[in-house]
Amino acid sequence: MELELRNISVALSGKKILKSINLKVENGEFISLLGASGCGKSTLLKTIAGLINQDGGSVVLGGNIIDRTPAHKRRTVIVFQDLRLFPHMTVAENISFPLKMLGMDKNKRREEAINLLEKVRLEGYADKHVDKMSGGQIQRVALARALAAKPMVLLLDESFSSLDINLRKDMQELVLELQREYKITTILVTHDQEEALTMSDRIAFMHDGQIEQYDTPENIFKNPINTTVADYFSKGTYVHGKIINNKFISQLFSSNVDKENGEYKCLIRPSAIKINKFRNGEYTVEEKIYQGDSYLLKLNNTDSNLKLESIVPDFTTIIEGDRVNVELNGERLIFIPERQACS
Amino acid sequence: MKNFKSNKLLNIFLYISLFIISVPMVILLLWTFTGRWPWPNLLPKTYSLRAIKEIFAPHARIFQTLFSSMLLSLSVAILSVIIGIMTARALTLYDFAGKKLIAFLSIAPNLVPGTVFAMGIHIVFIHMLLSDTVLGVIIVHLVYTLPYSVSIMRDLTQSIGERLEMQAYVLGASPFKSFIYITLPLLVPGIKTSIGMAYIISSGQYFITLLIGGGKVKTFNMLMVPFIAKGDRALGSAYALIFMVSTLLILIITDRVTKKLPYQNDGRKYKWNWN
Amino acid sequence: MNKKTPYILIMPIVLLGVIFIFGVVNGIIQSFGYIPAFNLVNVTLSYYKEILSDPTFLDSLKVSLQISVISSVLAAILGIILTAALVYTGHTEGRVLQVIKLAIIIPHTIVALFSISILSQNGLLARVFYRSGLINTQRGFPLLLYTKNNLGIILGYIWKEVPFVAYFSLALMSGINNTLGEASENLGASKLKTFLYIILPLSMPAIRKAFLIILTFSFGAYDLPFLLGATVPKALPVQAHIEYIHPNLRHRPYTMAINGLILAVTWAMAGIYYLVTKKGRVKGDIHEEF
Numbered sequence: 001m002e003l004e005l006r007n008i009s010v011a012l013s014g015k016k017i018l019k020s021i022n023l024k025v026e027n028g029e030f031i032s033l034l035g036a037s038g039c040g041k042s043t044l045l046k047t048i049a050g051l052i053n054q055d056g057g058s059v060v061l062g063g064n065i066i067d068r069t070p071a072h073k074r075r076t077v078i079v080f081q082d083l084r085l086f087p088h089m090t091v092a093e094n095i096s097f098p099l100k101m102l103g104m105d106k107n108k109r110r111e112e113a114i115n116l117l118e119k120v121r122l123e124g125y126a127d128k129h130v131d132k133m134s135g136g137q138i139q140r141v142a143l144a145r146a147l148a149a150k151p152m153v154l155l156l157d158e159s160f161s162s163l164d165i166n167l168r169k170d171m172q173e174l175v176l177e178l179q180r181e182y183k184i185t186t187i188l189v190t191h192d193q194e195e196a197l198t199m200s201d202r203i204a205f206m207h208d209g210q211i212e213q214y215d216t217p218e219n220i221f222k223n224p225i226n227t228t229v230a231d232y233f234s235k236g237t238y239v240h241g242k243i244i245n246n247k248f249i250s251q252l253f254s255s256n257v258d259k260e261n262g263e264y265k266c267l268i269r270p271s272a273i274k275i276n277k278f279r280n281g282e283y284t285v286e287e288k289i290y291q292g293d294s295y296l297l298k299l300n301n302t303d304s305n306l307k308l309e310s311i312v313p314d315f316t317t318i319i320e321g322d323r324v325n326v327e328l329n330g331e332r333l334i335f336i337p338e339r340q341a342c343s
Numbered sequence: 344m345k346n347f348k349s350n351k352l353l354n355i356f357l358y359i360s361l362f363i364i365s366v367p368m369v370i371l372l373l374w375t376f377t378g379r380w381p382w383p384n385l386l387p388k389t390y391s392l393r394a395i396k397e398i399f400a401p402h403a404r405i406f407q408t409l410f411s412s413m414l415l416s417l418s419v420a421i422l423s424v425i426i427g428i429m430t431a432r433a434l435t436l437y438d439f440a441g442k443k444l445i446a447f448l449s450i451a452p453n454l455v456p457g458t459v460f461a462m463g464i465h466i467v468f469i470h471m472l473l474s475d476t477v478l479g480v481i482i483v484h485l486v487y488t489l490p491y492s493v494s495i496m497r498d499l500t501q502s503i504g505e506r507l508e509m510q511a512y513v514l515g516a517s518p519f520k521s522f523i524y525i526t527l528p529l530l531v532p533g534i535k536t537s538i539g540m541a542y543i544i545s546s547g548q549y550f551i552t553l554l555i556g557g558g559k560v561k562t563f564n565m566l567m568v569p570f571i572a573k574g575d576r577a578l579g580s581a582y583a584l585i586f587m588v589s590t591l592l593i594l595i596i597t598d599r600v601t602k603k604l605p606y607q608n609d610g611r612k613y614k615w616n617w618n
Numbered sequence: 619m620n621k622k623t624p625y626i627l628i629m630p631i632v633l634l635g636v637i638f639i640f641g642v643v644n645g646i647i648q649s650f651g652y653i654p655a656f657n658l659v660n661v662t663l664s665y666y667k668e669i670l671s672d673p674t675f676l677d678s679l680k681v682s683l684q685i686s687v688i689s690s691v692l693a694a695i696l697g698i699i700l701t702a703a704l705v706y707t708g709h710t711e712g713r714v715l716q717v718i719k720l721a722i723i724i725p726h727t728i729v730a731l732f733s734i735s736i737l738s739q740n741g742l743l744a745r746v747f748y749r750s751g752l753i754n755t756q757r758g759f760p761l762l763l764y765t766k767n768n769l770g771i772i773l774g775y776i777w778k779e780v781p782f783v784a785y786f787s788l789a790l791m792s793g794i795n796n797t798l799g800e801a802s803e804n805l806g807a808s809k810l811k812t813f814l815y816i817i818l819p820l821s822m823p824a825i826r827k828a829f830l831i832i833l834t835f836s837f838g839a840y841d842l843p844f845l846l847g848a849t850v851p852k853a854l855p856v857q858a859h860i861e862y863i864h865p866n867l868r869h870r871p872y873t874m875a876i877n878g879l880i881l882a883v884t885w886a887m888a889g890i891y892y893l894v895t896k897k898g899r900v901k902g903d904i905h906e907e908f
Contacts, residue, residue, distance in 0.1 A: 049804055072803045072812075084801035088819055097815075101806040149805050349809055353703040360700055361714065364721045364781065367732035370742060374735060382756060383745045426634070429627040437624035445628055448635040453831060454888055455642055456838020458855040459877040462862050463645025464637065466655070486638050489631065547725030550840040550859070564725055571731045571845055580735075583728045590723055 001152040001185055002027045003048070003076075007057035010040075010047055017043045019209040020057070025153075028183040030176070032196035034232070035206035041189040042081075044206075045155045048187075049076045061152060072101070077151035081158045083142045085130045091117070091141050092126035098149035116144040119178060136167040140174070147178065154179070154186040160195065172199055193233050197221065205229050226336055227265065236269035237308050240338070248335065252304055255330045263338035272332035273310040275299070281323035283308070288320050299324065368587075374580035394581035405566070412563040413589055415477060416545035419484040423541035424534050426485070427492030428500075434493075435500040449493040452486050460486065461551040468555060475557035483551045488541035495540070499533035528604065535601040539594050546590060563589070642881075649874035656867050665875040675876065677851035683883070685768050685853065686837035689775035694829045696776065697783025701791050701821070702813065704784060710792045721781035726774070726841035733774045733846055737762045763846050770846045771853075779832045786831075787824040794820045830891050834884045854880055 003025040010018040017040045025031050033041045046052040048059055050071035058065050066074055077098075085094050095116055096109035104112070114126055120140035130138060139159065146154060156175070160168045176199060179186050190196055196203050197217045204214045205228075213225045224230035227238070241250030243264050248255045250266065275283070275297070287298040295316060299308045308326060312318060374380070378391030398405050433439065434446055452460070461483060465474060473479035503526065511521035552562050563586055570579030651662045669675045704710055704718075736742045744759035753759050763770035794817055802812040843853030852860070854876060861873040 051800055051804065070808075072806050072808050075806075076804075078801075078804050080797075080801060082797065084798050086798060086802075086816060086820075097802070097807070098805040101808075101811065145805065350706060353699075353706050356699060357703040357707055357709065357714070360703070360780070361717050363777070364717055367736060367777075368720070370735050371728075371732070382740055383748045385742070385745055385749065426630040430631045433624040433627035437627075439624040439628075445631060445635070448638070449631060451635075452638060454834060454884055455638075456834070456855060456880060456884065458838060458840050458858060459645060459880055460638065460641045462858065462873060462877055463643075463648070464641030467640055467644055482634070482637060485634055489634065493631070543723050547727075549725070549727055550855075564727055567727055567731070568845070571727060571734070576731075576735070579731055583731055586728065587724065594723070 001062040003153050003185055003187075004060040005044075005048070005057065006060060008044070008047060008054050008059065009056040010043055010052060010054050012043070012052075017209055018047065018054070021209075021211055023204055023211060023214065025185055025187065027185055029201045030179055030186045030188070030199060031202045031204055032200040033187060033189045033204050033206055034191070034193060034196040036191060036232075039206045040209045041206055042157050045078055045157050045187065045189055048153065049078050049155060050074050051078075075150065075152040076155060077146045077149045077153070078155040078157055079142050079146045079159045081161065083138055083159075085138060085141060085145070087131060090127050090129055091122070091133075094130065094141060095145045095148050097145065102150070112148060113144075116148055119147070120144045120174060136163060136171070139163065139167075139171055143171075143175065143178070147182065151184060154184045156186065156188045158189050158191070161190070161192070168195075175199075197233075205232065222334070224267075224334065224336065227267075230267050230334060230336060234269050235309075236267045236272075236334075237306065239266045239268065239306070240264075241266060243335070248333075252301075252306060253328060255328065255333060257330065257333070257335055259335055264335045265338060267334040267336060268308060268328065269332065269334070270296070270309045270311045272329045272334075273308060274327040274329060275310050275312065275318070275324040276327070277318055277322055278325040279323060281325040283324050283326050285318060285320050285322045285324060288318070290314075299326065371580050371583055371587075374577055375584045377577045377580075391577075394575070394577040397578060398581050398585065408561055408566060409563045409585065409589060412546065412561075413593060415481065415560075415562065416484075416542050417593065419481055419488060419545040420538045420541035422481070423485055423488040423492040424496075424537045426489060427496040427537055428530065428534075430489075430493050431496035431500045435497055436505060450490045452490050457487060457548070457551045461554045465554055474555055475559040477560055480552055480556045480560045480562075483555050484545040484548060487548070487551075488544045491540045491544065492537045495533050495537045496530065499530055503529050531601050531604050535597055538597050542593055542597075543590065546586075645874050645877050646881075648871060649878040651871045653870060656870060658868075658871065665871040666878065669872060669875045669879065674851065675854075675857070675879075678854045678857045679879070679883075681766075681768060681847075681851050682837055682843075682854040682880075685771055685775070685843070686833055689772045689779065689836050690829060690833040692772075693776045693779035693832055694783055694825065696780045697787070697828065698818070698821075698825060700780055700784040701787045701825075702817075704788055705792050705795050706809075710788060715785075715788075718781045718784060721778060722785060724778070726778070726839065727845065729774045729778055730842055730845035732777070733763060733770045733842075737770050737773065765848050766851070768843075768847065771842045774842050774846065775832075775836050779836070782832065783825065783828045786828040787821055790824040791817060791821040826891070826895055830888065834887055837887070838880055838884055 003023075005021050005023040008018055008021040009016070021044060033044065035041055043052060047054050050059075050066070050069065054067075058067050060066070061074070061076070086097065089097070092110055092113040095113040096104075099109040099112055110126070114123075117123055117125055120143055122137060122140050122144070125133070125137070125141070130141065133141070142159075159175075160171050163171060172195065175186075175188075178184075188196070188199060200217055202214060202216055203220050205212045205220060207228050213220055213229050215223075220229065221233050224233065230236075239250050239252055241248050241254075241264055242262070243249075243257060243259050244261055246256060246258055248257050248259075248264065248266060255266075282303065283299040283301050285297050286300050287296075289296040289298075291311075292314075294311050294313055295318075297310045297312055297318065299310060301307075310326075318324065373387055375394055376390050376392065377387040378389035378393065380387040397403065430445070430449060434442065434449075464483065468474040468479050473482065507525050507529070508518075508521045511525045512518065516524065546562065546564060548562070549564055549568065552560065552565060556562070556565075563582070567579055567582040567586065570576070570582060649665060651658050651660055651665055700718075704714070709715060734741065738744070739756045739759045739761065741759075744753070744756060747753045747759055748756075760769075761767075762773070798816050798820065799812055802816045803809065807815065838855055840855045840859065843856050844859075847853055847856060851857075858873055858876040858880065861869050861876065864873075
C-alpha cells in the first residue's frame with residue numbers, strides 16, 4: 001500500500017515536534033527516516049500508526065484518508081525499540097496475538113506462528129518464555145509478531161540500535177529478505193547513516209521536525225541539499241566561494257562545475273582528495289590514524305591553515321611530518337548553495 | 344488514541360467516585376458549624392460556632408492533646424523512615440545470615456491484626472514498664488508502620504543501586520560521605536512518601552494506642568471516639584475536621600520541605616523492567 | 619567495615635522484630651492456658667475447644683468473615699475499575715489523585731462518623747429518600763448500622779478501600795498501559811481487548827497484594843465494628859477485647875484463644891492466597907518476594 005503524509009504537524013506538551021511533514025512512500029518500498037535523536041522520527045511513526053493524533057494534516061493509506069481510523073484497525077504495525085513482547089505469554093502466543101485479534105481459530109493461529117518462526121529462523125522456540133531468550137532472538141520474535149498482524153505498512157523504530165554489529169547485520173538481512181518476500185511498504189527509523197544507506201530504496205532525512213531531503217541513497221550522499229544533511233553522512237572541509245559562469249572561484253582554488261551562479265560552500269570530503277608525496281608540498285601531514293584497511297591522514301596547509309582529511313591505503317609510505325601535494329577531484333566536490341547552507 | 348465511548352463511561356465512574364469521596368467531607372464541614380439540623384432538612388437549620396468554641400476553649404486542653412498527638416506520630420514517622428532506610432539498605436545491598444528472616448519480619452505485621460498483637464504484648468509491656476508510656480506507644484506504632492516504610496525504601500534502594508556510590512568512592516568519597524551526598528538525596532522521594540504513610544498510619548491508630556497507652560497516652564484520634572459513638576455530632580465533626588486539617592498540614596509541610604531539597608528524581612515505585 | 623555493616627543496619631528492626639514476635643508468641647502461649655501470673659500452668663487445648671463450640675464465638679466468626687470477604691471483593695472489583703478509569707482518562711497525577719489520596723488519610727474512626735451522618739435512619743441518605751418520596755418515615759429507611767447485616771460497616775470499608783486499591787495499583791497499571799498497552803493496540807487489539815488480555819493480567823500482582831492487605835485487615839480490625847456494629851453478634855476483635863477487659867482474669871485464656879483463632883484464619887487467608895496465586899503467577903511479574 002502506498003503511504004502518503006500530507007502536511008502532518010504535531011505538537012506535544014506545547015512544543016512543536018513535527019512541522020508540516022510531506023512524504024510519499026510507494027507500495028512495497030523500503031525507506032529510512034534518518035536523523036539525530038530528538039528530530040521527531042519516532043513521533044512520526046506513532047502518528048502514522050494512530051497512537052498520536054496529529055494537529056494538522058492527513059495520513060493517507062492506499063489512497064484513503066485514515067485519520068479517523070482507530071489505531072488498532074490501521075494495520076500500520078510498529079516494532080518498538082523496546083520490543084514490548086508480552087511477558088505473560090509464550091513466544092507462539094505472542095506471535096499469534098494479532099491473529100487472535102483478527103479472529104483466527106486456535107489451530108490455524110499456531111500453525112501460522114510456527115510458520116513465521118521458521119521465517120525468522122527460530123524453529124522450535126514456539127513454547128519458550130520470552131524472559132529466557134537472548135536479545136537477538138527476542139528481536140526476531142518481535143518481527144514475526146509484527147508480520148503476523150499482516151501489516152499494510154511496517155514501521156521499525158530504531159529496532160536494531162541495541163544489537164551488536166554482527167547481530168545487527170543479520171537482522172538487517174533478515175528484514176530485507178522478508179520485506180521483499182511479502183512486499184510490505186516499510187519505514188525504518190534510524191540514526192545510523194550506514195544502515196540507512198545500505199538498506200533503503202530512499203532516505204528521508206529529518207531535522208528539527210522537518211524533512212530536509214528525500215532521495216535515493218546515492219543522491220543524498222553525493223548531492224546533499226544543505227550542510228546539515230551533508231555533515232550527517234560524512235565530515236569534510238568547507239570552502240566558501242562563488243560560482244560564475246560555471247566556474248567555482250575561491251581564495252584557495254577554482255574548479256569547473258555545472259551549476260547556477262551564486263554564492264556556494266564547497267564541501268571537500270576525503271574521497272575527493274588525492275595526495276602525492278612532494279618535498280615542497282603545500283600540505284603537511286599532521287596525524288596518521290590507523291583504520292584497519294586504510295589510514296586517515298590529517299593535513300594542514302601551512303600558508304592558508306586549511307585543514308583537510310584524506311584516506312590512503314594501508315601500504316602507503318607516507319608518514320607524519322611529510323609534505324604532500326593535494327589534488328582535488330572536481331567530480332567529487334559537493335557544492336551547496338550558500339542560502340541553504342545553514343538550516 | 345482516545346476511544347470516546349469507553350472513556351465517557353470511565354469518566355462518569357471517576358466523577359461518581361470523586362463525588363462519593365467528597366460528599367462526606369462536605370457534610371462533616373456542615374456538621375461542624377451546625378447549631379440545629381433536624382429531620383428532614385438537607386441542610387442545617389441553624390449554624391453556630393459552638394462546637395468550634397468548645398474545642399478552642401483553653402480549659403479543655405484539646406490543642407495540647409492535638410500537638411502532642413502530632414508530635415508522637417511525627418516521631419513515629421521519622422523513626423520509621425530511618426529504620427526503613429537502614430533495613431532496606433541491608434536487604435538490598437548486602438548478604439547476611441538471617442536475611443530471609445529479616446525480610447519476612449519486615450512484612451509479618453501485615454499478617455497479625457493490631458488487636459491480637461496489642462493484647463499479646465500488653466502484659467509484657469507492663470512488666471517492662473513500657474505500658475502507659477509514650478515510648479511504648481511509639482514502639483507498637485512502629486511495628487505497623489515499618490512494613491510500609493521498608494517496602495517503599497526497598498523498591499527505591501533497589502532501583503538506585505550502588506552504581507553512583509561506587510562512582511563516588513573512586514572519586515575519593517568515604518562510604519559515609521557518599522551515602523550522605525549521593526544516595527540520600529536520591530532517596531528523598533521515598534522518604535517523603537514514607538513519612539506520609541507512617542504518619543497517617545500512626546495517627547489513625549485507635550485500639551493499640553488505647554490498650555498500650557492506657558489512659559495516659561491519648562492521641563487526638565482517640566478523643567473523637569466518644570463523640571462518634573454517641574452524642575454531640577457537631578462536636579465530633581469539629582474534632583474530625585481539625586484532625587484532617589492537622590494531618591493535611593503535616594503532609595503539605597513534608598512535601599514543601601522535601602521539594603526544597605536539591606535533587607528530585609522520578610522515584611517510580613513499581614519499576615516495570617522485564618529485561 | 620563492610621562485613622559488619624549489614625548487622626549494624628538491621629539492629630533496629632531486629633529489636634522491633636523481637637518485640638513483635640514476643641507479643642505474638644506470648645498471646646499464643648496464653649491461649650494454651652499457660653499464664654503463670656494468674657496461676658494457670660496447665661497447657662491445654664480446652665480453651666480452644668470451648669470457644670469453637672460456643673455459638674457466640676461462631677456467630678462472631680461468621681460476622682467477621684462476611685464483613686471482610688464481601689467488602690474486600692467488592693472493593694477490589696471497584697478498585698480495578700477506578701484504577702482503569704484513572705489510567706485511561708490520564709489522571710495519574712494531579713488534583714483528581716489528591717482527592718483519592720484524601721480518602722486514604724482518613725482514619726476509620728472518622729469513616730464511622732461519615733457512616734452515621736449519611737447512612738443512619740436519621741442520616742442524609744434517609745432524608746434524600748424521604749424528600750424524594752421513597753419513604754414516609756425515618757423507620758422506612760433500612761437499618762444499615764448497629765444491625766446484623768452490617769451493611770454500614772461493609773460500605774465503610776469499601777469507601778476507604780477502593781481508593782486504597784486504586785492508589786496501590788496505579789503506577790503498575792499506568793506503566794504497562796504506556797508500553798505494552800500501546801503495542802497491543804498497534805497489533806490490532808481494541809482498547810477493551812487490550813485491557814482484558816494484556817493490562818489486567820499484568821497488573822494483577824499489585825491488585826492481588828492490595829486485596830490480601832484489605833482482606834486480612836478488615837477481618838482483624840476493631841474500629842468500624844466497634845463503632846458501627848450490632849450489639850449481638852459482635853465482630854471477632856470486638857468480642858476478644860470484651861473478654862480481655864473482663865474483671866475475672868480467668869477469662870484471659872479465652873481472649874487469647876479468640877485471638878489465636880483470628881490469627882489462624884488470617885494465616886489461612888494468606889495461605890490460600892499463595893496457593894491460588896502460585897498457579898497463575900505470571901512470568902515477568904515485577905520482582906516480588908512475597
